[in-house]
Amino acid sequence: EKSTLTMPSQATSPMAPPKMMRQRTNTQIAVESNQEMAASLIAAVSEKPHKTNPRVDSFAVEIPSNTIFVGHLNTDMDSIGSSIGAAYLFEGKACAASELNTETKFALKEWGFDEPVRFENYKGDKSKVCLMDHNQESQIAPTLDLNSICGVIDHHALQSGTVITDRPIYIDIRPWGSACTIVGHTFLRIRKHIPPKIAGVLLSGILSDTLNLRSPTTTDHDRLLVAVLAKISHCDDIDLLADKQFAAKSEALNHLSPYEVACGDQKKFNIKDEHGEMLAIGFGVVETTDPGGMINRIDELMIEVASLKAEQGLDFSYLAIVDIVKLTSTLLLIGKSEAELAQESFGVDVKSPNNDGIGTMELKGKVSRKKDFVPKLSKAIGEGFKASEPAIEKTKKQKEVVVEEVYGVVQKEWSLEACCNILVRKMKKGAMKRVSSFASMATPGGGWANIVRVPSRPSLATIEATPPVPEMFSKTPSEPSEARPLKAREPPPNQSPQPPATNKSKNDGASLTILPLVISAAVGAGLTFVLLRATKK
Numbered sequence: 001e002k003s004t005l006t007m008p009s010q011a012t013s014p015m016a017p018p019k020m021m022r023q024r025t026n027t028q029i030a031v032e033s034n035q036e037m038a039a040s041l042i043a044a045v046s047e048k049p050h051k052t053n054p055r056v057d058s059f060a061v062e063i064p065s066n067t068i069f070v071g072h073l074n075t076d077m078d079s080i081g082s083s084i085g086a087a088y089l090f091e092g093k094a095c096a097a098s099e100l101n102t103e104t105k106f107a108l109k110e111w112g113f114d115e116p117v118r119f120e121n122y123k124g125d126k127s128k129v130c131l132m133d134h135n136q137e138s139q140i141a142p143t144l145d146l147n148s149i150c151g152v153i154d155h156h157a158l159q160s161g162t163v164i165t166d167r168p169i170y171i172d173i174r175p176w177g178s179a180c181t182i183v184g185h186t187f188l189r190i191r192k193h194i195p196p197k198i199a200g201v202l203l204s205g206i207l208s209d210t211l212n213l214r215s216p217t218t219t220d221h222d223r224l225l226v227a228v229l230a231k232i233s234h235c236d237d238i239d240l241l242a243d244k245q246f247a248a249k250s251e252a253l254n255h256l257s258p259y260e261v262a263c264g265d266q267k268k269f270n271i272k273d274e275h276g277e278m279l280a281i282g283f284g285v286v287e288t289t290d291p292g293g294m295i296n297r298i299d300e301l302m303i304e305v306a307s308l309k310a311e312q313g314l315d316f317s318y319l320a321i322v323d324i325v326k327l328t329s330t331l332l333l334i335g336k337s338e339a340e341l342a343q344e345s346f347g348v349d350v351k352s353p354n355n356d357g358i359g360t361m362e363l364k365g366k367v368s369r370k371k372d373f374v375p376k377l378s379k380a381i382g383e384g385f386k387a388s389e390p391a392i393e394k395t396k397k398q399k400e401v402v403v404e405e406v407y408g409v410v411q412k413e414w415s416l417e418a419c420c421n422i423l424v425r426k427m428k429k430g431a432m433k434r435v436s437s438f439a440s441m442a443t444p445g446g447g448w449a450n451i452v453r454v455p456s457r458p459s460l461a462t463i464e465a466t467p468p469v470p471e472m473f474s475k476t477p478s479e480p481s482e483a484r485p486l487k488a489r490e491p492p493p494n495q496s497p498q499p500p501a502t503n504k505s506k507n508d509g510a511s512l513t514i515l516p517l518v519i520s521a522a523v524g525a526g527l528t529f530v531l532l533r534a535t536k537k
Helices: 002-008 008-012 026-031 034-042 054-060 077-089 102-110 179-189 196-209 220-233 238-253 260-262 291-295 298-312 336-346 369-382 389-400
Strands: 068-070 093-098 129-133 151-154 170-173 266-272 278-288 316-323 329-336 358-364 409-413 421-427 513-516 530-536
Touching: 026 034, 026 220, 026 238, 068 077, 077 093, 077 102, 077 129, 077 179, 077 196, 077 278, 102 196, 102 238, 151 220, 170 291, 179 196, 179 220, 196 220, 196 238, 238 278, 260 266, 260 278, 260 298, 266 369, 278 291, 278 298, 278 369, 291 298, 291 316, 298 316, 298 329, 298 389, 298 421, 316 336, 316 369, 329 336, 336 358, 336 389, 389 421
Parallel strands: 068 093, 068 129, 129 151, 151 170, 278 316
Antiparallel strands: 266 278, 316 329, 329 358, 409 421, 513 530
16 A cells, blocks of 8 residues: 555556657758758858959850840749759849749749749840750740750750751750759859859759659759758758649649640650651640549540640640659540550550540659650650551541631630639630540541530520530540520529519510529639529510
8 A cells, every 4th residue: 555655656647659750751861961062062152252263263154144044835943943043143134935834933932033024025135045944946935046046954855856056055964853953053063152042943943843852853963952952042841842832833733724734834756766757746744732633634634635736736645644742643645646655655554445545544653754754655666666557547637637626716714713814725606615525526527516506696495504524435425415495593492483574565576685694613624604594574
C-alpha cells in the first residue's frame, strides 16, 4: 500500500505521443546536400565588381546589350523566367511570345514583376533577338525576323526544324532541366550579382520545368541552382512555392475551353523517317495536380486534338494529361496512326473500346515531352516505323477536312465561370456543337448528327431539348434527339398553379413568344444551357 502511494505519478502518467517526422522531399534533400557549395558560390558573387582585369571581364558578356530576349509560343514559366533573367544579365529587354498562363502570372506577381510586353507589340529596336527556351522555327514568336536572331539559350534537342541563320550566333544549349538553370549558371560563371527578385523568378522557372525537381529531366545542376537561388531570394519553403505554382496552373485548367486546353502547351516537331521523308508530330501536354478533371473531358479534348491535326497538317497529333503528383500520364489517341506509333514507341497496350485506335494509353513514370515522349516517337520513326494502310487512309481524311465546316470556327465568348473571354470552337450560323462520342465524330461524314443546329428564329416546335451526354467512346454513334415541346414549369410546393393568361389581343391568331431566362455558364465542357419559359399571350 505504501509503494502504491509513493509512486502514483509513474503509475498514472500518460504515455508521450510518438514524435511525427515529415518525410523529406526531393527538393529538401537537394538543398541540404548543396548547402556548402551554394554558400561558396554566393560568397564568390559580390554586389561589387570582382577584382579581375576589366579587359578580361569584357569577354564574359557574349550577347550584345539592347538584345530582345523572347521565349516560345505557348509561353510558360521557364521561357519567361529565363527571358527576364537574361535581359537583366545582358542589359536587354524581355518580351513574351504569347499570352501568359496562370502559373506564370502567379509567379510574376509573387516576385514583383509586371508582365513582359508581347513581342509583336514591342515598338523598340528588334534588330537583335535571342531565342530563350526553344530552337525550333515552328515555335518562334509571330513577326520575328529570322535574320535578327543573334543567340539561342535553350535546353532542348536540336532537330530538323532548328532555326538556320546566315551568320554565326551565340549558342548556349545544355542538357539540363530548365533554361532558367542555364541563365542562373551564367550569372555565377561571370560572377555577377543576382538580385533577390531575379533569383526568385529564375527559381520559379526551374521548379516549373522540373516539376519541383521530380521530373526525369532534372540534373545535379538544377538541384544546385535551386539551393543557390532559394538562398538569394530568401525563399524559406521551396515546396510551398512549387505547390502554389502548380495549384495556380491546375485551377485555371477547369475554366479553360477545350480549345485552350489542347493548344495551351502544344508544340510541333518535324522528324525524318528512314527514307528521308519529313513527318509532322504535334504533341500537347496538360500538367495538373487533378488529372480527373481533364480525363472527364477526354471526348471534347480529342475533338480539338483532331482539329489541330487538320489545321496544322500533322501526320500524328497527341495530347498527354500529366499527373504531376503521381508522375503518370494519360495519352489521348485520336486514330489508328497515333495508336500504332504509340504502341511501337512505348510498348503499352491501347485502351480502345471499339478497337479502332481511338482511346487512351496509360504511361507510368513518363511525364516529360522532352525526355520521355518525343525522343521515343522520333526513334521509332527513324528506325522504320510505318503505319498500316487503314491508318494512313484515315490520317489522309483527317488532314483533308475543312476545319471551319467540320469542327467549327474559333471565336471569343464570354464565360461567366471564368469571368473573362475564352476561345471556343463553334459551328457557323449559331450552331452549337454537342459533345457525344469522339468515336462518332472522328471521321468526317460519320456521326455528325451530334451537332445540334439552333435555328435563327427559334420556336417551340423546332427547339430540341438537350439530351444527356452519353458515355465516352460509345460503340454506336448517338442518334439525334427527337424534337419535343418544352413542359410548363411545375409550381413550387404548397402553391397553387397560376391560371393561364387570357388572350386580350384582337388578333385571332395565337402567337408564341419566348421570354428567355438565359443562364450562360461554361460548365465542365463549356456547354451553354439555355432555360426557356414559354407563355401564351
